[in-house]
Amino acid sequence: MPERDAMRARATLRSGWLVAMLFWAGWFLGEGIYAVLASGDTPWWGVGAAWGAGAPLVLVIALVSSVAWLAWTRIAKVPSWTPSSVRAWLWSDPPEVLARRTGTLLGAGAAIATGVVIASLGMEAVWEKVHTPLLAAMLSALITLVFVAVAILGAAPLVWGLRSLLLLVAKLPYARAVIAPPVVAALPVGAVAVAAALYPENMAALPYAFVVAAAVGTFAALLGILFVAPRAKLAFRTVLVLNALTILLGLFTWFLPPSFAAARRVLFTETSVASLWAGIIESHTDFDEDGATELFGGGDCAPHDPKIHPRALDIPNNGVDEDCRFGDLRADVRAYSTGPSAVPRPAGIADRPNIVLITVDALSHAHTGFGGYGRPVTPNLDAWAKGATVFESAFSASSSTRLSFPALVAGAFVSSVRLLPSRGIPHDFDPSTRTLAVALREHGYETVHVIADDYFDKGRWGGYWMGFDSVDTNAYRAAADPDHTSPEVTDAAIAAVEAPRKAPLFLWVHYYDVHGPYVQPANVRVYGRASVDRYDAELTFLDRQIGRLLAAVRERWPATGRVVAFTADHGEAFDRKHGSMHHDFTLDSAVLHIPLVVEAPWAEGHGARIDGLASQLDVVPTLLNLANVGPWSKAMGESLVPSISKGVAPAKTVLYSLFYIPEDRLKRRDPFRMINVRTDDLAFTIDYEKNTTRLHAWRKDPLEEQELSRANTDDAAIMTYLAARELKWLRSHEQALKKSAKRKSKKSKKKATAATSKAQ
The missing domain is CATH 3.40.720.10 (Alkaline Phosphatase, subunit A)
Structure with missing residues (x-):
């Protein structure tokens, strides 16, 4: 008997680990797929980068989930997963049972959604006022859990009403086709499809990374429940393969080689769990505080030297590659200028037109x-x-x-x-x-x-x-x-x-x-x-x-x-x-x-x-x-x-465009996200967050479909220098929200000093 209980416990642990692994691996894979589709210039081979970045999360969650599932099955006496039991839960149970189940799921889902929406209002204030990403993320998670818990506790009347309504429907012919959980779950999908048809531009702006990730994760978990978990040997082998693949992808993504740096776009193209997680890790591994890290293809070739990093200005002909790109610059860049801001006025124009x-x-x-x-x-x-x-x-x-x-x-x-x-x-x-x-x-x-x-x-x-x-x-x-x-x-x-x-x-x-x-x-x-x-x-x-x-x-x-x-x-x-x-x-x-x-x-x-x-x-x-x-x-x-x-023609030989997010300064994040350098024939964009560069012949290729950095390293090196030179000047003249951030910093220091004085 004890041996049978031990075998059952091992099977339960394995099943919980398997389903959690499949769900979260699928989740991160879904985020990767969406990032590739959304960016338009991210290679398909990089879809696994989100999974690799989240590898520690996947493994830890799988461990916790397996233990929690074991405890839950003992407390609630949940039967083992079999294809027939899953089929009954989804479809073939009596209509009255399905009605109660679906009513509970709908009520709980509505409560969770309401809690998340209300919590998001509080999270906005948290991210604006708390400048430490890890602390902000923890507070946001806590706020969400509190509001969701309160919403679920207050959802009893809604659940009762939905169950009563569906019990009436259950008495009708063909009720199963209306009240079964899969049918009801399809209603939100249909609503989204209708909204997408009526309001395509509005719907296109929604954060679909989370929707795609949840869909892929749920699909993977269902496959595991239906076809893998009931078969002990297959489940065991699948768990081993998933663990090994997660660890290998994690090592590859965390220490991404420079030649595969394009996969970094998967992590930072769209807001996602992977991007938030990677951002937290990077903020705590920037040891020299130069705004860059060597993890996830961040490109810091000297992680303990604050003078050498991807945002640095390369000093020409000194034998040192300060910006970690294209080697030391060996070129004359004095010919690149932006033109005079005032000239003599022409004749024939009114004094004040x-x-x-x-x-x-x-x-x-x-x-x-x-x-x-x-x-x-x-x-x-x-x-x-x-x-x-x-x-x-x-x-x-x-x-x-x-x-x-x-x-x-x-x-x-x-x-x-x-x-x-x-x-x-x-x-x-x-x-x-x-x-x-x-x-x-x-x-x-x-x-x-x-x-x-x-x-x-x-x-x-x-x-x-x-x-x-x-x-x-x-x-x-x-x-x-x-x-x-x-x-x-x-x-x-x-x-x-x-x-x-x-x-x-x-x-x-x-x-x-x-x-x-x-x-x-x-x-x-x-x-x-x-x-x-x-x-x-x-x-x-x-x-x-x-x-x-x-x-x-x-x-x-x-x-x-x-x-x-x-x-x-x-x-x-x-x-x-x-x-x-x-x-x-x-x-x-x-x-x-x-x-x-x-x-x-x-x-x-x-x-x-x-x-x-x-x-x-x-x-x-x-x-x-x-x-x-x-x-x-x-x-x-x-x-x-x-x-x-x-x-x-204008006198300028180079011009710049900038993608700068002012509020990043308050979040201890570098607001200088991207800079574009343009000459008469070339356009060069550095994305400092993704650590990627793109060089295009913009006149010949206005849609910028052919990337030229690798084939034109000399031009790319010059453009990198010009971008860094402009960035250095812009940093020295930065105003935006910087002053208010300094005031906040001074207030924090005063509070800390006062607290220290009291303690002494």
């Missing part, structure tokens, strides 16, 4: 007629651009609105603009920030801003409004169609243009119609049902409204008395790599390449198409230069006045 800045949220240069797009979606802009200066190679400062707007507002990267800490995003600008509107108002301009969405309203992001005499928020609120506010926004802009004034006008109009979700406008050609088709219809609709505004400007002011600039905050891409996320979290050329057109009818170079490099950072110094405002030391861009007045 009226300035109209028109910006569109989420529009790529390649998606306009003057940018070569195949569909006639921008006829009014195309006609206007023929008499203006078109900068064909203009690129945004970043890939999302809150990260690129500082370039349009203050002529600087977001990292160099002082921001105010807040619970939500975007963060407001510090009131002391010197903006384009502030400078023009000081120079005697009347300044007006017309916004098109509540994202830019005072309650959400009014902190960038400094310098504007008035900001029109009524136009978008009064819009007949909330998805397409451009008619009312244009009416407000035209009213501002036509209003009698004693001073010159600076008018900034920002349109939002083509930002997702994409909705087919009324009375506009239907190009199709795909996202890009609906986007094109919205752009066609928007172009009509911009045409009205341009006509009003032309009628209001003479050629010598006006300057009109048209651009976008960032682009919008619809290629294979950007199938679900059309901008943000990338520095790809398809997203950074924006329209930039300046109409100055008095200029000799009007009507020119300029192929040289231009940056979104150039807009502020150019408009200030044209307005006869003196040089602005904090402007990071180049004045494009020579290009506008004479049709010559």
Whole structure:
């Protein structure tokens, strides 16, 4: 008898270990699969990286689960797993039993979901205020457990109601086909499918890594329960194989060789359990505190030397590879510059011309007629651009609105603009920030801003409004169609243009119609049902409204008395790599390449198409230069006045784009995530978090499908140096939330000192 009990206990331990291993190995494998599908440039052979990174978790959870399962079977007297018992539990038990079981599962599931949603509100505050990742993760887990437990305890009335309802259904013919657990479990799946069909853009932004991971893990566990666990020898061998595979994958992933570093993208492409776990491990293994580690392909080739790491500036020709990439740099990099921020003003322009800045949220240069797009979606802009200066190679400062707007507002990267800490995003600008509107108002301009969405309203992001005499928020609120506010926004802009004034006008109009979700406008050609088709219809609709505004400007002011600039905050891409996320979290050329057109009818170079490099950072110094405002030391861009007045190429030979997350500074995480370096023919992106580099010939390969780093190591080394040089400069001029983080740090030190004094 004792021997039989021992055999049963071993079998139970083995079954618990097996199912837990299958579930969590499947979970991490699912995260890897989703990361590969979502990134578009991660190799399939890297799908196991998430499993390898989570190997210690898988093994520990399997051990704990097997012991817990043994205890549970002893306490609850759960029968052994067999295919017939599982089938009965899922389907063939009496309808009354299935009704009670399904009602309990639905009620418990709803309670757990409610607890998680409520807990997520508390977790947001935890991650904003607790700057130690491990402590924040532990507190978040504790909050979740507490709220889920409370929700489950309070779910009794819901469970009772669901069970009562399903017991009534159980009396009907064919009730089993309605109340069985698998059928009811399919309802949420169906709801997700319907929502995906109705709201594809919204659903695409959800964190599906967790959904895919849970689905793969559950499927693997069910296979184990049905086909492996009931067979003792097969179960034993499967456990051995899974253990060995987990250990081997763990060793390979934790000590990822440089030649396999692309697998690191699996860990940091999407938010997942693996990414959170790997982030915690990396933060505690950065021994020299240089922001990099040698684990998970982090690329720190000198983990105990803070002067050598992937973010370091390589000193040319000194025989030391400070940045751990491509060896020591042996090249002359003095020829790479970003151009002057101010030049002499041309003749023939009014002392203070009226300035109209028109910006569109989420529009790529390649998606306009003057940018070569195949569909006639921008006829009014195309006609206007023929008499203006078109900068064909203009690129945004970043890939999302809150990260690129500082370039349009203050002529600087977001990292160099002082921001105010807040619970939500975007963060407001510090009131002391010197903006384009502030400078023009000081120079005697009347300044007006017309916004098109509540994202830019005072309650959400009014902190960038400094310098504007008035900001029109009524136009978008009064819009007949909330998805397409451009008619009312244009009416407000035209009213501002036509209003009698004693001073010159600076008018900034920002349109939002083509930002997702994409909705087919009324009375506009239907190009199709795909996202890009609906986007094109919205752009066609928007172009009509911009045409009205341009006509009003032309009628209001003479050629010598006006300057009109048209651009976008960032682009919008619809290629294979950007199938679900059309901008943000990338520095790809398809997203950074924006329209930039300046109409100055008095200029000799009007009507020119300029192929040289231009940056979104150039807009502020150019408009200030044209307005006869003196040089602005904090402007990071180049004045494009020579290009506008004479049709010559900009002076810059290199430009930069940056992906910087301000709130990372408060979480003790490096906010400088990615930097893009662009020359006349090459684009190079370093992802410091993933420790990956990509080099592309962006003119020949605009979708950047052919990676050139390995074949062009000399070019890659130069671009790496330029990125590190710019990063070093940006770090030395970092403002953002850095000052508030220092204040918090000082407060913490004062508290610690006070506590020490009391203890003494």
